[in-house]
Amino acid sequence: MSNPTFTFLNHACFMVRTESALLLADPWLEGTVLNDAWSLVDRSTSSAALIAALNGCGLPVFIWCSRAAPDRLSLPFLQRFQAEFRGIATFLHRQGRDWRLADELRRQRFALAACKDGQPVALGKDLRLTAFANGEADSWCLIQAGRRSILHLGERALGTRAACRAAAEHLRRRAPRIDVLLTGFADMAWCGNPDGFAQREEAAGQGIARLAMQAEVFRPRLLVPVASFARFARADNAWLNHGRRSPAGLLDAPRLETLRPLIRFMAPCDSIDLERDSPASLAARSEAAVARWVACWREPPPPLPRPPEASVTELRGAFQKYRERACARLYGLPRLLEAVRALRPLAIHLADLRQTVELSYRHGFRLLARDGPADVALCSGTALILLKAEDGYDTVYAGACFWTLRPDGLSAFARFFLPQRMARRGLDRRRPLVMARLMLRTALARMAREVGAALR
Structure with a gap:
């Protein structure tokens, strides 16, 4: 044996x-x-x-x-x-x-x-x-x-x-x-x-x-x-x-x-x-x-190049499709969450384009001042992957190909792409009860954190 x-x-x-x-x-x-x-x-x-x-x-x-x-x-x-x-x-x-x-x-x-x-x-x-x-x-x-x-x-x-x-x-x-x-x-x-x-x-x-x-x-x-x-x-x-x-x-x-x-x-x-x-x-x-x-x-190999540069026009089109898909999968929930300020628009600085843009489920894609405040910074090619791939956020976050520009930039980044992550995990209109339970737990956890912070 x-x-x-x-x-x-x-x-x-x-x-x-x-x-x-x-x-x-x-x-x-x-x-x-x-x-x-x-x-x-x-x-x-x-x-x-x-x-x-x-x-x-x-x-x-x-x-x-x-x-x-x-x-x-x-x-x-x-x-x-x-x-x-x-x-x-x-x-x-x-x-x-x-x-x-x-x-x-x-x-x-x-x-x-x-x-x-x-x-x-x-x-x-x-x-x-x-x-x-x-x-x-x-x-x-x-x-x-x-x-x-x-x-x-x-x-x-x-x-x-x-x-x-x-x-x-x-x-x-x-x-x-x-x-x-x-x-x-x-x-x-x-x-x-x-x-x-x-x-x-x-x-x-x-x-x-x-x-x-x-x-x-x-x-x-x-x-x-x-x-x-x-x-x-x-x-x-x-x-x-x-x-x-x-x-x-x-x-x-x-x-x-x-x-x-x-x-x-x-x-x-x-x-x-x-x-x-x-x-x-x-x-x-x-x-x-x-x-x-x-x-x-x-003896590490030389760093690999970042993804090819994407234009603002490409990013605008990709976000429009992403926004429509996310809202359709979640019965318009992303717009509602942004309206009640559970989510807020995300400001991204595109380092290689030297341009800052805002993504919003309610208002769409818009350009901000080039040196305006932003939540996170990344390269335009990475931003295109973020918006086009079904697991774009998971890929970019796990790959760590970004940096934060505000103290709460990381949490703002994660919250904004919560709809994408839910859909990727099957927590969308295919499983509405599971989706509702997850949202309720998330809301209660956030309220508990806010109460705890207030008490401290």
């Missing part, structure tokens, strides 16, 4: 193999995502090599997608997988309120299985996965391979000690001991303008504190960092790489001094025997992996 194995592939992607089944998680192995906004730190892996390995494994294949994001489910990988995979594959996703992932997989005509929150799903006689919600659209999971338990938290889940303790208590019945903890240490998120180095340093410290807290609560036998091996790749977001922690920087953090013996880095395609390997047996491989990652961190 062969032992179950864990193989790290790249960034957030890994594979767990037992005698009865193979689980692949969050496949992104090559190329860029988010319109070239992100690239892999190590570019040695390929979708073709992975698919060839899956074709030769002789096992049923399950593919777990933790959220509907291109670094978790790369569209080029899906297209190649559909054309080249010759076995039996089932895509797994958490059953929840975010329908984007299931809709995308159905469009690609893949076999799907929804994982109910907190309910184990048997993938084989010796492989199980239990999915849990992390907010509306994100997930974390427990993987049980033979006698071993793997807790996969990514870079977002269980960010507080209270949440970790509640999860640990809930998991204790299913997994008395966590053998391997998979968690991130360098979140890919917007954290300040080009001059906001202190803000990025603070975010990096929070990532280390989160990792330490999770290790202290769950007490794993082994901690493997994942989901932190991508970089901001474009000329209009590359500044965000400065201040992020590298693997060597993580190991040097004083907060992790007592945990260092448990932390083991893996290079792409490194494997662990889940029965036999230990932190001690993996020490030499971890040192080699850190050296490899440090070399990749120190």
Whole structure:
């Protein structure tokens, strides 16, 4: 009987193999995502090599997608997988309120299985996965391979000690001991303008504190960092790489001094025997992996160019179509929200055009004074993507290809494009009751924040 194995592939992607089944998680192995906004730190892996390995494994294949994001489910990988995979594959996703992932997989005509929150799903006689919600659209999971338990938290889940303790208590019945903890240490998120180095340093410290807290609560036998091996790749977001922690920087953090013996880095395609390997047996491989990652961190490729310049006329036309579509999908709700000042028009400075424009669901698109106040700044090509793509806001926000010009610029940006995000998640006229509940919760949460601020 062969032992179950864990193989790290790249960034957030890994594979767990037992005698009865193979689980692949969050496949992104090559190329860029988010319109070239992100690239892999190590570019040695390929979708073709992975698919060839899956074709030769002789096992049923399950593919777990933790959220509907291109670094978790790369569209080029899906297209190649559909054309080249010759076995039996089932895509797994958490059953929840975010329908984007299931809709995308159905469009690609893949076999799907929804994982109910907190309910184990048997993938084989010796492989199980239990999915849990992390907010509306994100997930974390427990993987049980033979006698071993793997807790996969990514870079977002269980960010507080209270949440970790509640999860640990809930998991204790299913997994008395966590053998391997998979968690991130360098979140890919917007954290300040080009001059906001202190803000990025603070975010990096929070990532280390989160990792330490999770290790202290769950007490794993082994901690493997994942989901932190991508970089901001474009000329209009590359500044965000400065201040992020590298693997060597993580190991040097004083907060992790007592945990260092448990932390083991893996290079792409490194494997662990889940029965036999230990932190001690993996020490030499971890040192080699850190050296490899440090070399990749120190030798970044030149920044990729930002999207081609768009004219004001193109942007005006794109916003007109966006506005009509958003209002039709939500029964005119965006106009109403703006009328009652729950939303306000968004002022955007187009840096490459040296022009400021205002977007309004009620009044449309208009030019402002070139040096007038604005909420956010971005390049015209990015603005065109923002307006034309169905997931334009998610792409631009995740890609972090913008900077703020007012203290509340980020929240104004997010609120204005709430209608697009709701429609993208299926929370529109297709699901009116769910849409209404979301809007009610959002309104109540905003009122609570305003009351809290007033009381303080």
